[in-house]
Amino acid sequence: MMKPAPLYERVKQHLTEAISAGRYVPGQRLPSENDLVKRLSISRMTVNRALRELSRDGVIRRVKGVGSFVNEPNHHASLMEIRDIRHTIAERGTEHSCRLLEAGARAVSGETADALCVPEGTEILYAVILHFENGAPLQLERRFIRKDFAPGFLEIDFEEVSAFDYLQSIAPVSELEHIVEAARPDSLEITTLGIEPDAPAIRVRRRTWVGETVVTLGFFSHPGDRYRVSVRIKPADFPHRRGERDAPIVAGPAGCGSIGRR
Template sequence: MDEGRDKTLHQRILTDIEGNIVSGRWPPGTRIPFEVDLAERYGCSRMTVNKVLSQLAKAGLIERRRKSGSFVTQPQAQSAVLEIHDIQAEVQSLNLPYAFSLIGARKRLAKAEDLRRLDLDKGASLFEVTCLHQAGGHPFCLEERLINLATVPDAATADFTILPPGPWLVSQVPWSTAEHRIQAIGASADAAAALHLPRGTPCLVVERRTWSQEGPVTHVRFTYPGDRHALVARFTPASST
């Protein structure tokens, strides 16, 4: 056996298949050619192809189903529950190109629900921003954010078509405290339209409030399609007394 040739073919097949998946040419659900067909195409043994597919499955790029073949999986991002995560970094961790678009931005007075969310007094002025984050050209996450203008007055004139509000806020205001609230819901009409989902599709919603030394900064609501996102947390046992 020519081990050098076998390794070269292994890398070539791996690169070709991975490239088709990451580029979006093979979207989630696409059936990967059968082992026998790939072996014939590349002029190699089925064992070499099997090792490639096993490696791709271990990386989470494909799912191998007994008697059915191998299929491209739906990428699933993971973010830490206790961290202020960056959506662009989440998308790039999936080896997918990131993009975002501004849906709407406006200055307005806080409503009754906003006062509760941000611990504000009646008459408070807010800046409301809604944007869509994309992964590989497909909707990834809907962001609905309220910014307290008493704490961050520059938000009213910021250009959120260039930089999403999350990274902009991090660069402008050092936060001191954050609170996360996580729940599973059915997609609302607006969220479903933005994420290209049927209304009521299971979604994961992460709500976050942050404060600085000057007061409440922002309340943000991230809505993810439920099958494309996971939350993780690492912790240690509490010391016993």
């Protein structure tokens, strides 16, 4: 049996769900710590920790002596050219559908623990979703989430609500890492995407940070003959100071604290 979430996490969930539902809009002041203590019948220490973590995650900003306010969404930073498969399919004028294959909570280990920068045995949330375009399988999504970042993740209807949109509603992304590889398909990719065992699968590994914390890890697999990845960059988007050399492009996984920092 799963242990109930700590009280401070439930306070965070209460507030993030209220913000997502529009009960508190960007720029609006949240109830004071004393008000939350009375409304939720919990200690001030618990409320304070929840507000500190929401501030760390970029969801709210705290002004000393004034209160806590809902942050304005940073659309450019939160999207960072990340596109949800639903949006991509809709733009092509075709029909999207999906099927939830598995979701739950489990103790993490090995490479997944390393990628999320958490100790082995830490409980995380996960979902496996198969996306279709006009009835044909196009993407296998395997997503792992830090439980303290999105404790309500398993409560959403994955066939109706985009996991991508839900997570973006909690906090804007600070940093992003994409690793793209062509690889032999694993057994789940063969079964769900209909890929021949000797045909390539295009696999995108995505990590996202909020502040200095890795909050999500996703693997997005596609049939190699029906999917491509492109990047379009303007050199002007990366201004250089005189005498500064180009920053290296780091191959392989970045560190826990940031993307490509060494």
